[in-house]
Amino acid sequence: MTQIPFTRRPWLDRFFGLTEANTTVRRELRAGLTTFLTMSYILFVNPQILSAAIDVPNAFVQLLMVTAIAAAFGSAVMGLVAKYPFAQAPGMGLNAFFAYTVVLGMGIPWQTALGAVFISGVLFVLLSVVGARQAIVDAIPLSLKLAITGGIGAFLAFIGLKNAGIVVDNEATLLGLGQLTSAPVWIAMIGLLISGALMARRVTGAILWGILASTLIAIVTGAQVYVGPDGTLGAFSGFTGSIAGIISAPIWPGDLVGQMDLAGALGLGVLSVVLTFFFVDFFDATGTLTGLAHRAGYMKEGQEMPRARRLFASDGLAAMFGAFMGTSTTTAYVESASGIEEGGRTGLVAVTVAVLFLLAMFLWPLASAIPGAATAPALILVGAMMLEGLKHVDWDDITEALPAFLTLLFMPLTFSIANGVSFGVISYCGLKLLSGRGREVSPILYGIALLLALRYVYLGE
Structure with a gap:
């Protein structure tokens, strides 16, 4: 088949390199929609968490708007500048650390905490521009890169099981099996079977169809899978029947934008907070981006990650912009793997997610029609x-196997990608050194292992 000359290809194809990535506009848009649906829960979860620490008028709606704007900006930068199919949004875990540990626990004003997030973003960009983050990625051995990818997968599946209520807290055993007859569990199980069967049949858009099918089943059967304002589950209540019940005008978050306190964040008393934000997000984001890039086929053995500086700088810029707008650290989302699994390979996926987040500012009541039980199967399957x-x-090599195992295990069990990467790197360096094979490890990786160990000793969690 004769290939169309570059100059005659549509501008979207030329800009994003669709032909080179062996993909199409339709596939990229579908992948973007899938990624958005699997991570759209952040529009409601992030405001719920941050509103506990940020006291402004109409806090939930303002924070929802900020979440959407930060996610749109971060995803757009990732797609247009780095040209990777990775979406960004305010990170889970970091938002809880921001609200409950820094602001409520340590008594630091939320404006100062936002300043700490901004400074950590500046550090990300500086390290990315000079190539330090790429050097770190290159120093990580293949076994750990594979384990990071697998660990992110286990972490995603664990989140999906938790969101569906299949795995629940248990005081005696820490974790236990949920109530299998509850609506979220059986809706999630049906969605998982539908998506899995469609994928086995090689149906295009299997994950997306599974999400939509399980959502439709939940609405038609009146399953109580929708979280109400009081936190209890109920059936889909529908809309008011008018256009006003579906579309709501965005509210400008004027009480949050530009409120970060940089001077306060630079004080010695907040230095540990800045470093904690930096260490946790650095390895969380680096691990996430590395795992996603490997899954998307961007990291071939013996080759460097393409456009690495732009990729990592985009992550830092997103964190800076999010802090300016008034939210905790914006970072790459592991849920981007769902779009990659749908065939998404270029920045058009991330740009699609950005547009959908902007639309969500107008249609956020409609977004509530997708319950967490419907997106949970996508996370499990991916x-x-x-x-x-x-x-x-x-x-067969314990110095490779044990660090890989610890990386894989620590991510879901500690609910942190950063912890998985950290314990994997530390154990890898330690085992190689003590077994007399220390020269197999890059000096850069030894330095990273030392910093990570010191971080746990002096900064804790």
Whole structure:
């Protein structure tokens, strides 16, 4: 088949390199929609968490708007500048650390905490521009890169199981099996079976169709899978029947924009907070981006990650912009793996997510029609697919196998990608050194392991 000359290809194809990535506009748009649906929960969860610490008029709606704007900006930068199919939004875990540990626990004003987030973003950009983040990625051995990808998959699956209520808290055993007859569980199980069967039949858009099918089943059957204002579950209540019941005009978050306190964040008393934000997000985001890039086929063995500086700088810029707008650290989302699994390979996926987040500012009541039980199967299924690379780990070599295992295990069990990467790196360096094979490790990785160990000793969690 004759290939169309570059100058005659549509501008979207030329700009994003669709032909080179062996993808199409339709596939990229579908992948973007899938990614958005699996991460759109952040529009409601992030305001719920941050409103506990940020006291402004109409806090929930203002924070929802900020969340959407920060996600749109971060995803757009990732798509247009770095040209990767990775979406960004205010990160889970970091928002809880911001609200409950820094502001409520330590008594630091939320404006100062936002300043700390901004400064950490500046550090991300500086390290990205000089190539330090790429050097760190290159220093990580293949076994750990594969384990990071698999660990993110296990983490995604665990989030999906938790969101569906399949895995719940248990005082005696820490974790336990949820109530299998509850509506969220059976809706999630039906969605998982539908998506899995469609994928086995190689149906295009299997994950997206599974989300939509399980949502429709929940609405038609009146399943109580929708979280109400009081936190209890109920059936889909529908809309008012008028256009006003679906579309709501955005509210400018004037009480949040530009409120960060940089001077306060630079004080010695907040230095540990800045460093904690930096360390946690640096390795969380670096681990996430590395795992996603490997899954998307951007990281071939022996080759460097393309456009690495722009990729990592985009992550830092997103964190800076999010702090300016009034939200905790904006970072790459592991849920981007769902779009990658749908075939998304270029920045057009991230740009699509950005547009959908902007539309969500007008249609956020409609977004509530997608329950968490419907998106949970996508996370579980994608998580399973991301474990595929673990077969290439040398399990016969304990110095490779044990760090990979710890990386894989620590991510879901500590609910932190950063912890998984940290314990994997520390154990890898320690085992290689003590087994007399220390020269197999890059000096850069030894330095990272030392910093990570000191971080746990002096800064804790």
